[in-house]
Amino acid sequence: xxxxxxxxxxxxxxxxxxxxxxxxxxxxxxxxxxQIIFQEEAEATAQEISNILEFNYESVGKTLDHAPKKISxxxxxxxxxxxxxxxxxxxxxxxxxxxxxxxxxxxxLEHMCIHELRHVVQVDxxxxxxxxxxxxxxxxQATGLVAGQLPMWYYEGDAVATETAFSKYGRGRLAYFERxxxxxxxSDEERYSFDQSLFGSYQxxxxxxxxxxxxxxxxxxxxxxxxxxxxxxxHVARNSYxxxxxxxxxxxxxxxxxxxxxxxxxxxxxxxxxxTWNARFEDKSFNEPNYFQNYVxxxxxxxxxxxxxxxxxxxxxxxxLSHIPQFVLVSENSEEIIYEPxxxxxxxxxxxxxxxVWAEYKADTRWENRxxxxxxxLNIKTKHKYDLVKKSRFFSPDISVNADKIxxxxxxxxxxxxxxxxxxITGSVIKEIESPEGFIQRPKWADNENFIYVIHIINSQKQxxxxxxxxxxxxxxxxxxxDIQRILPVENYVYFHSTFDGIDNVYVFDENSDExxxxxxxxxxxxxxxxxxxxNRLVTNEYTSQGFRLAxxxxxxxxxxxxxxxxxxxxxxxxxxxxxxxxxxxxKKPEQxxxxxxxxxxxxxxxxxHSWIPLYVDYDHMELGSIFSDPSELYNNIHPGITLLSQNKxxxxxxILGYAFKDGNHYLSSSLVLKGQYPVxxxxxxxxxxxxxxxxSDANWQPEPNIGYSYEVEMYVPFNLTNGKFIKGFRPMxxxxxxxxxxxxxxxxxxxxxxxxxxxxxxFYSYQRKAERDIIPKLGAVFDFNLFNTPFESELxxxxxxxxxxxxxxxxxxxxxxxxxxxxxxxxxLYMFSSNFSFPRGIQKMxxxxxxxxxxxxxxxxxxxxxxxxxxxxxxRFRGDVFIDYAYNTYRTLNQDQTAIIWPKEHNFSFxxxxxxxxxxxxxxxxxxxxxxxxxxPSDRRVIYELLFGIDxxxx
Numbered sequence: 001x002x003x004x005x006x007x008x009x010x011x012x013x014x015x016x017x018x019x020x021x022x023x024x025x026x027x028x029x030x031x032x033x034x035q036i037i038f039q040e041e042a043e044a045t046a047q048e049i050s051n052i053l054e055f056n057y058e059s060v061g062k063t064l065d066h067a068p069k070k071i072s073x074x075x076x077x078x079x080x081x082x083x084x085x086x087x088x089x090x091x092x093x094x095x096x097x098x099x100x101x102x103x104x105x106x107x108x109l110e111h112m113c114i115h116e117l118r119h120v121v122q123v124d125x126x127x128x129x130x131x132x133x134x135x136x137x138x139x140x141q142a143t144g145l146v147a148g149q150l151p152m153w154y155y156e157g158d159a160v161a162t163e164t165a166f167s168k169y170g171r172g173r174l175a176y177f178e179r180x181x182x183x184x185x186x187s188d189e190e191r192y193s194f195d196q197s198l199f200g201s202y203q204x205x206x207x208x209x210x211x212x213x214x215x216x217x218x219x220x221x222x223x224x225x226x227x228x229x230x231x232x233x234x235h236v237a238r239n240s241y242x243x244x245x246x247x248x249x250x251x252x253x254x255x256x257x258x259x260x261x262x263x264x265x266x267x268x269x270x271x272x273x274x275x276t277w278n279a280r281f282e283d284k285s286f287n288e289p290n291y292f293q294n295y296v297x298x299x300x301x302x303x304x305x306x307x308x309x310x311x312x313x314x315x316x317x318x319x320x321l322s323h324i325p326q327f328v329l330v331s332e333n334s335e336e337i338i339y340e341p342x343x344x345x346x347x348x349x350x351x352x353x354x355x356x357v358w359a360e361y362k363a364d365t366r367w368e369n370r371x372x373x374x375x376x377x378l379n380i381k382t383k384h385k386y387d388l389v390k391k392s393r394f395f396s397p398d399i400s401v402n403a404d405k406i407x408x409x410x411x412x413x414x415x416x417x418x419x420x421x422x423x424x425i426t427g428s429v430i431k432e433i434e435s436p437e438g439f440i441q442r443p444k445w446a447d448n449e450n451f452i453y454v455i456h457i458i459n460s461q462k463q464x465x466x467x468x469x470x471x472x473x474x475x476x477x478x479x480x481x482x483d484i485q486r487i488l489p490v491e492n493y494v495y496f497h498s499t500f501d502g503i504d505n506v507y508v509f510d511e512n513s514d515e516x517x518x519x520x521x522x523x524x525x526x527x528x529x530x531x532x533x534x535x536n537r538l539v540t541n542e543y544t545s546q547g548f549r550l551a552x553x554x555x556x557x558x559x560x561x562x563x564x565x566x567x568x569x570x571x572x573x574x575x576x577x578x579x580x581x582x583x584x585x586x587x588k589k590p591e592q593x594x595x596x597x598x599x600x601x602x603x604x605x606x607x608x609x610h611s612w613i614p615l616y617v618d619y620d621h622m623e624l625g626s627i628f629s630d631p632s633e634l635y636n637n638i639h640p641g642i643t644l645l646s647q648n649k650x651x652x653x654x655x656i657l658g659y660a661f662k663d664g665n666h667y668l669s670s671s672l673v674l675k676g677q678y679p680v681x682x683x684x685x686x687x688x689x690x691x692x693x694x695x696x697s698d699a700n701w702q703p704e705p706n707i708g709y710s711y712e713v714e715m716y717v718p719f720n721l722t723n724g725k726f727i728k729g730f731r732p733m734x735x736x737x738x739x740x741x742x743x744x745x746x747x748x749x750x751x752x753x754x755x756x757x758x759x760x761x762x763x764f765y766s767y768q769r770k771a772e773r774d775i776i777p778k779l780g781a782v783f784d785f786n787l788f789n790t791p792f793e794s795e796l797x798x799x800x801x802x803x804x805x806x807x808x809x810x811x812x813x814x815x816x817x818x819x820x821x822x823x824x825x826x827x828x829x830l831y832m833f834s835s836n837f838s839f840p841r842g843i844q845k846m847x848x849x850x851x852x853x854x855x856x857x858x859x860x861x862x863x864x865x866x867x868x869x870x871x872x873x874x875x876x877r878f879r880g881d882v883f884i885d886y887a888y889n890t891y892r893t894l895n896q897d898q899t900a901i902i903w904p905k906e907h908n909f910s911f912x913x914x915x916x917x918x919x920x921x922x923x924x925x926x927x928x929x930x931x932x933x934x935x936x937x938p939s940d941r942r943v944i945y946e947l948l949f950g951i952d953x954x955x956x
Contacts, residue, residue: 014673015087016651017094018368020076022677026600026650033057035072037600037649041413042077045097045109049075050595052113060114060162061121063221063580064230068124072649077413078370080345080393081361084112086119088144090610090647093120096369098411101346101396101441104169104483105462108439111163111170118162122155122233123147129238139611141645148245149236151262152925153198157213158229161221164214165578168460169483172214172574175499175525178273179543180207181215183524185274186281187545194266195874196866199920199927202321202773202877203864205300205547212266218573219269224258226580231257246922251871262871262923276572280502286523289542292550294332302547303330304347305528306539314530314539314550315356315380317347321772322814324725327356329380330550339378339385342724343769347528348396348442353403354381355424357388359395363720366678375408375427388427396442399424400449407443407452419443419452419467433467436474440465446489453477453489464494464509478509480516482568490531495519495538497527502569506538506553508560517560520553531555602676606653609646616641616660616667641667652676665690665707682714682735693751694831695744703751708740716761726766726780733761743796745830752793760787773814775859775879780808788826788833800826800833815860824851840885840910842937842944849891858882862915874920876927881914883935910937916948927952 020039027043029036029050036053038046053073061067072092079096082103086093093116099108126146127135134142160177164170171177184192184207196204197212220228235253242248247262254260260268292306292314303316309329315338318328327338327349342360349358355377362372375389375397394408406422410432417440419433438458445452446466456465456476463479464487477494486497494509501518504525508517520526524543531538536555541548618637641660647653653676658669667688674681691708716733736758742751767780782805789799802824809817824837826849835848840855862878887908895902912935919928928951935944 014645014647014651014654016647017085019652019675020078020369020650021364021367024078026602027597028600029595029597031595033068033070035070036075036595037072038075039077042075042097043597045077045415046075046597047592047595048109049073049095049097049113051591051593052110053117054593055591056114056117056166059581060117060166061125063162063226064121064125064233065227066121066125066230068120071120071124074649076369077415078367080371080373080395080411082108082112084116086116086123088123088147089139089141089645090608090649091120091123091140091143092649093117097415098393099415099417099439101348101409102485103439103441103457104174105457105460106167106169107457107460111167114166115159115163118159119155122150122158125230125233126237126240128234129240131237131240134240134243138613139609139645141611142243145243145245146237146240148925149240149242149247149249150233151198151209151247151250151923153209153213153216154229154250155213156210157215157217160210160214161218161577164218164574165581170574171210172218172577173571174483175502175504175569176527177211177214178277178571179504179525180205181211181270181273182277183543183545185270186277186524189545191270193866193868194263195868195920195923197266198923199874199876201864201866202861203866205321215273215573216265216269218577219272220258220265221580222573222576226577228257244922244924245926246924248922280572281523285521287521287553289522289549289551290553291542292332292539292552293330293335295334297546297549300547303328303541303550304548305349306330306530306541306550307349307351308530308532308539309351309380311532311534315349315351316541316550317344317349320547323771324769327378338380339383340725341376342722342726345373345395350398350406351380352399352401354379355399355403356380357397357399357406357424359397359408360724362391363722365719365721366717368720375406375422377424388424389422394420394422397422398443398445400445401447402449405430405449407445409440409443409454415439417441419454433472442485442487444487444489447491451489453487453494455484455487464496477511478514478516481565486528488529488531490533495529495531497529498568500563500568502571504543506540507563508555515562516565517562519555519560602650602652605648605650607646607655608648609644609655611645613643613645615639615643616658616662616669617643618658618669619656619671639667650676660688662688663690679715679717682712685709685711691753692739692741693744694741695751696746699744699746700749702744703742705742710737710739712737725769727769728766729764731761731763733759733763735759743793743831745795747830752796754793755790755796756792757797758789758791761785767808771814773861774816775814775861776816776818777808778810778816782806786836788836795829797831797833798827798829800824800836802836804837811858811860813861815858818857818859820853820855822851822853824848824853837887839889840887840908840937841883841912841933842910842935842942842946843887843908843940846889846906847891848889851887851889853885853887855885855887856883871923872921874923875917876920877918879916879918881916882912883914884911885909907939908937909939910935910944912936912944914948916950 025040031050031054034053036046036050074094076096080098082100084095127143131146160171164172196206200206232253236249239249301320303318306314306316314330318326326340329336329338345359357377359373362374364370372391373394374387375394377388378385393411397406397408399406404424406424408420410420411417417435421430438456441455443452443454450469451466453466456463462484464477466475482498482500484496484498488495492511496507498507505522506520506529508519526540529538529540537552539552542551616639639660639662644657646655654673656671660667665688669686671684687709689708691705693702714735716731719730721728738756740754742753744751762785764783767777784804787801790797804822807819826833835845839845859881862880864877865875868874889906890903892901914933916929916931931948933946
């Protein structure tokens with residue numbers, strides 16, 4: 001994955017995925033081209049990664065004609081999700097190294113390192129021509145900004161092409177990776193548009209940019225030569241004058257090198273794929289599915305991992321655009337939602353004797369880069385759910401026939417895998433069984449519970465092995481020349497899933513004869529299955545243009561087709577790009593050199609100044625959205641000077657240093673955020689502004705202002721309490737802000753210099769994760785409590801406190817209600833705090849001592865048009881918001897004769913509608929939301945009309 005969040009977010013210019021525990025001890029390896037930073041317990045993994053990266057360093061960049069400069073690689077071995085990404089500003093590669101349970105036969109670390117190394121080459125190559133000059137002026141962020149001018153489909157597609165060319169089982173050689181596009185092209189569905197492939201759709205399912213990107217980049221190489229993408233990158237790097245994240249220079253580079261626009265290349269690629277796939281399957285016959293579900297399913301839905309309850313009912317995991325994942329109980333004529341789980345590690349779950357078991361993602365309370373799994377059980381009759389094991393590194397649970405034991409895969413922090421037997425009642429460990437070699441996946445109990453079958457990755461091959469519980473021995477069952485993702489032992493047979501013939505199908509191995517048979521002939525693929533014993537049939541999920549649907553296939557022996565074990569199916573584009581590399585490193589192995597390791601001292605590496613700006617930019621007071629509505633924001637917050645940006649390699653420290661010449665003064669600014677300890681600490685200090693003088697109109701004198709200063713100390717702990725389908729958290733925060741201003745005490749006729757404002761906050765939140773089409777959570781609540789006071793200058797401001805509660809409630813379909821209730825009170829002395837609450841929409845914020853608010857919204861989608869006007873705009877969704885806001889406000893003031901204090905009661909009320917559109921402009925990656933607010937305020941007797949603008953910098 002490539003991250004391009006480089007200073008596009010004005011108010012949040014630092015990007016990281018989080019921090020590792022503060023107790024972690026770090027070490028480093030400095031090889032010729034990489035600095036590998038890792039925790040002590042992951043040294044073996046770090047040595048392996050060092051060898052992989054150095055071995056592939058020159059080869060991976062050859063078709064781009066570039067060898068990148070040295071880069072840091074940070075290894076996270078306490079995560080449980082497999083991923084990697086490359087970021088620029090500061091430039092680094094970060095790897096979460098725990099292998100997934102659906103890993104391919106290739107060694108997982110090789111696969112991931114080759115993919116991410118290609119990203120390093122892609123971005124580093126841009127540092128030439130005008131981009132190199134910009135990098136001198138702005139630092140690494142300039143290269144990152146230019147990188148935003150290349151589309152994500154190119155980055156990820158080219159990286160997948162590279163992993164495919166340098167491995168036996170890159171994604172370009174796997175049937176599932178072409179399944180979505182292939183099904184669309186070979187069925188009667190409307191062909192995907194180019195803009196849908198770029199930005200997705202709320203209207204229909206669209207394969208992701210990895211899948212489209214691979215086929216486009218590989219096809220382009222096959223037709224226009226292996227150097228084509230390197231030439232296009234050269235053009236972008238040397239013509240990146242705008243620095244805007246739009247693909248204009250990329251478009252010009254395409255035109256110059258292949259004579260096609262992005263749309264034309266997209267259409268030409270799909271034409272080629274349709275012709276190729278039709279030819280590939282021209283002489284093949286397919287079995288028509290016997291669908292299990294006889295009822296109407298109205299939209300795109302996927303039913304995963306069908307699991308038999310009885311001969312008439314199946315449990316499946318259902319996923320779609322309109323809802324979060326659901327376990328559903330399916331019969332031929334209906335389905336029932338059993339439970340909505342949280343974030344699943346995989347689609348693996350198991351069932352026996354009314355008990356459903358699965359593994360969920362469990363976040364650490366504080367550290368984002370320490371993760372766990374939770375093993376959960378649900379009785380589908382009583383609906384009782386409980387956590388069997390709360391914090392573990394257990395994966396792919398399978399419950400025994402008698403429902404008294406559960407077998408899981410445990411992967412430790414050194415990536416060693418083993419079987420663990422759990423008591424299904426208490427969760428206690430009965431036995432841990434180490435794997436003698438390789439990596440094991442997806443265990444399955446035999447019917448007699450004497451054996452546990454697993455998928456075993458050994459020497460870049462998959463085999464099926466089993467553990468004999470009676471004699472405590474491992475036994476090899478068979479080796480298969482292809483990928484295996486699912487196994488099911490039944491009597492003397494092992495049913496398994498493979499892409500051996502270029503389509504995901506079900507095969508069976510006969511343990512008595514050691515022969516393999518093909519059981520299904522699916523047109524577009526099957527991913528999971530289970531055995532209906534009383535009917536001698538398999539229930540499967542058959543892929544269609546409307547998603548995976550449940551189907552059944554017979555298992556009569558007479559229908560089995562014996563196959564000869566040979567090399568698996570070849571893929572046309574994969575073979576072409578592999579031959580282009582010429583240097584077939586797939587037949588070689590990296591040299592297992594042992595690199596010297598040294599300690600990596602966190603406190604000696606707090607700062608890493610990676611970027612700078614030859615201007616002073618006040619990040620804390622400039623919001624990107626307000627720049628578009630009020631361009632003076634730029635003028636007010638940018639001055640002559642310089643700004644330096646630092647983020648250390650472990651993302652535990654962020655710093656900004658600035659100098660400005662503004663209003664005739666020399667101004668210094670600094671900000672430091674320390675995230676490496678349990679509380680997050682933020683320190684800011686500024687010097688150089690003129691002191692402000694706050695006084696009443698009748699003050700008869702004022703002192704001469706001096707050069708002033710200010711500082712802020714803020715400390716908070718971001719507790720993550722997420723559990724199940726609800727995202728939960730708690731954040732206590734305290735901050736002290738000091739302003740060196742002059743405050744007039746009009747009662748005693750003197751000025752007080754300096755003021756410290758203390759804010760204390762308790763924030764609680766719990767809301768349901770959103771489905772793809774949801775605009776707001778269907779259910780949830782946020783509680784926010786604040787206290788502001790000036791304890792050291794109590795004669796000035798008094799105090800202000802407020803309590804705010806926001807509730808989310810479900811509406812019809814993907815619409816929802818948002819209700820905001822709040823109470824605010826302050827006891828002012830000489831001066832008042834500004835209201836911490838906003839007033840009803842369309843009404844300006846005003847003086848407030850007591851305030852009660854009740855704001856309501858009904859937010860709903862209107863349509864999903866998927867309209868585009870060339871490359872100018874792509875409209876994904878129209879949405880609406882009917883709002884009603886009411887606020888009761890009162891404060892002390894003098895009556896008209898100024899003889900007595902009165903409390904005027906103000907009833908502020910507004911209502912109306914907001915109509916907005918979600919869209920992409922100029923094919924930029926960031927989605928925009930723009931529209932109009934129309935309303936009326938009876939309290940002001942005024943019509944409200946306002947333009948609305950928003951930008952989502954994190955959705956991709």
